Amino acid sequence: MNNLTMWIDDEQVTSDEKVDVLNKYTQEVFATIPEATHNQVDKAVKAAKKSQEVEFSPYERYEVLRKVAELLEERVDDFAEVMTQEVGKTLKECKGEVTRSVQTLLISAEEAKRIHGEGVPVESAPGSENRMAFTIRVPVGVVAAITPFNVPLNLVCHKIGPAIAAGNSVILKPGEKTPVVALKLAELFREAGLLKNRLQVVTGWGHTVGEYMLDHQGIDMYTFTGSKKVGEQIKKKAGMRKVSLELGNNSATIIHDDADLNKASDLVAARGYNNAGQVCISVQRVYVHESKYNEFSSLLKEKVDALNLGDPFDEQTDVGPMISEEAAKTVKEWVDEAVSEGAELITGGEQNGALFKPTLLGYVTPNMRVCREEVFGPVVSLIPYSNFDEVLDQVNDSEYGLQAGLFTTNLNLAMKAARKIEVGGLIINDTSAYRVDQMPYGGVKSSGNGKEGPKYAIEEMTEERLVVFNL
Numbered sequence: 001m002n003n004l005t006m007w008i009d010d011e012q013v014t015s016d017e018k019v020d021v022l023n024k025y026t027q028e029v030f031a032t033i034p035e036a037t038h039n040q041v042d043k044a045v046k047a048a049k050k051s052q053e054v055e056f057s058p059y060e061r062y063e064v065l066r067k068v069a070e071l072l073e074e075r076v077d078d079f080a081e082v083m084t085q086e087v088g089k090t091l092k093e094c095k096g097e098v099t100r101s102v103q104t105l106l107i108s109a110e111e112a113k114r115i116h117g118e119g120v121p122v123e124s125a126p127g128s129e130n131r132m133a134f135t136i137r138v139p140v141g142v143v144a145a146i147t148p149f150n151v152p153l154n155l156v157c158h159k160i161g162p163a164i165a166a167g168n169s170v171i172l173k174p175g176e177k178t179p180v181v182a183l184k185l186a187e188l189f190r191e192a193g194l195l196k197n198r199l200q201v202v203t204g205w206g207h208t209v210g211e212y213m214l215d216h217q218g219i220d221m222y223t224f225t226g227s228k229k230v231g232e233q234i235k236k237k238a239g240m241r242k243v244s245l246e247l248g249n250n251s252a253t254i255i256h257d258d259a260d261l262n263k264a265s266d267l268v269a270a271r272g273y274n275n276a277g278q279v280c281i282s283v284q285r286v287y288v289h290e291s292k293y294n295e296f297s298s299l300l301k302e303k304v305d306a307l308n309l310g311d312p313f314d315e316q317t318d319v320g321p322m323i324s325e326e327a328a329k330t331v332k333e334w335v336d337e338a339v340s341e342g343a344e345l346i347t348g349g350e351q352n353g354a355l356f357k358p359t360l361l362g363y364v365t366p367n368m369r370v371c372r373e374e375v376f377g378p379v380v381s382l383i384p385y386s387n388f389d390e391v392l393d394q395v396n397d398s399e400y401g402l403q404a405g406l407f408t409t410n411l412n413l414a415m416k417a418a419r420k421i422e423v424g425g426l427i428i429n430d431t432s433a434y435r436v437d438q439m440p441y442g443g444v445k446s447s448g449n450g451k452e453g454p455k456y457a458i459e460e461m462t463e464e465r466l467v468v469f470n471l
């Protein structure tokens with residue numbers, strides 16, 4: 001068993017209290033992490049602040065991030081195997097996540113060289129003829145990055161990459177259920193020669209270690225990915241400090257009457273169940289035009305039935321365990337409740353420990369929890385509709401707004417949806433779950449605020465400062 005250590009003030013340290021990290025398939029403990037104390041968090045913040053005094057040029061930041069990307073690329077298999085144990089998602093998916101993380105770091109490295117302000121034409125104002133002005137972007141300072149369990153490497157890279165590229169010092173608190181790959185990544189930053197204390201990692205529970213971070217006034221910005229509940233707490237506690245929140249969603253995808261049903265059902269089957277549905281943009285609510293509902297439903301059922309549930313290390317497995325038995329039980333409760341309220345159980349609905357069978361529900365209505373709230377499990381709900389304008393309203397009838405998908409060949413309808421659907425991103429002819437790492441990514445309403453994607457995250461993680469010359 002691995003007794004892991006944190007990185008605080010340039011040292012590998014532990015603490016008396018420990019948190020077990022389980023292999024999510026076998027449920028055996030495969031590592032322990034220290035529960036950081038209040039003093040350790042304080043020490044990390046002070047060390048981060050001090051590290052800001054050392055010059056770190058954009059090109060040096062580029063070099064370190066590029067080097068970490070190279071080191072990670074050499075260790076894809078090693079990282080993926082650890083991730084499969086701690087998350088429970090399939091080995092092939094984990095390899096995909098590590099490969100994406102390499103890209104996120106490389107894009108961040110490139111963006112480090114492109115941080116710039118802009119000229120401001122103050123001289124055009126009467127009386128300001130002898131002045132000139134421009135903006136510069138300066139680092140915010142100490143950034144606290146708090147990350148969730150489900151995508152434990154790439155979402156960490158989406159925070160550390162841009163924060164380092166922008167010239168900040170970062171204190172990372174990874175999700176307590178999946179902290180191991182984050183700690184391994186921190187080692188790569190050391191190996192790559194990152195300046196002292198530009199990255200520190202504290203581990204432990206959110207309600208303790210996370211809260212110590214929220215209470216520390218030495219932190220200049222919080223970048224958080226996780227649940228709406230915790231996001232709200234962070235926003236309250238941050239006060240006037242900067243906050244970037246990437247929160248949940250109950251993602252909708254529309255299948256219009258002109259859609260390619262084969263393609264649409266392939267993509268829904270692939271993106272409604274990967275990582276056991278524990279993806280913030282996972283396909284959850286699928287609105288199908290009534291004229292195609294039966295055909296789409298049987299095509300999709302066939303593809304969902306073909307998904308193999310089981311050991312994530314087995315190459316034949318498509319869907320591994322959920323993060324815990326407790327999470328799987330909640331999903332079971334919501335599915336049973338929907339069926340008792342009149343939904344059709346097309347397939348699935350069975351739970352065994354942390355394993356939950358890929359489930360397809362039909363004739364789901366707006367007030368059912370599987371529709372209204374974020375399921376975060378392998379459950380897709382089909383909802384028939386007759387009128388395009390009305391379905392846009394149904395999609396918007398949600399407190400969330402991260403991404404949505406629309407299958408149609410009609411350009412006018414696609415543009416109408418783009419203007420009307422209240423989301424951070426609309427994906428045409430694919431599901432809500434499309435994401436590549438350079439794109440602007442982030443939600444509206446209860447899905448949060450601020451954008452990720454290194455270029456956009458760097459804007460969040462820097463301040464724009466105006467410089468005016470009186471010549």
Ligand SMILES: NC(=O)c1ccc[n+]([C@@H]2O[C@H](COP(=O)([O-])OP(=O)(O)OC[C@H]3O[C@@H](n4cnc5c(N)ncnc54)[C@H](O)[C@@H]3O)[C@@H](O)[C@H]2O)c1
Pocket residue numbers: 146147148149150151155173174175176204205206207209210211214225226227228230231233246247248249279280374376402447
């Ligand atoms: N929008 C996105 O990009 C995105 C991406 C992935 C996951 N998510 C969301 O994350 C959620 C699932 O992840 P989770 O269960 O790990 O989320 P979570 O909110 O329970 O935990 C996220 C992080 O917050 C910490 N935390 C918990 N309580 C805290 C507190 N009181 N103060 C400070 N920190 C605290 C946790 O320890 C963890 O590190 C889902 O809602 C999902 O949609 C969103």
Ligand SMILES: O=C[C@H](O)CS(=O)(=O)O
Pocket residue numbers: 150151154278279280281433434435
């Ligand atoms: O869980 C949500 C993630 O942001 C989606 S992805 O893994 O980045 O595609």
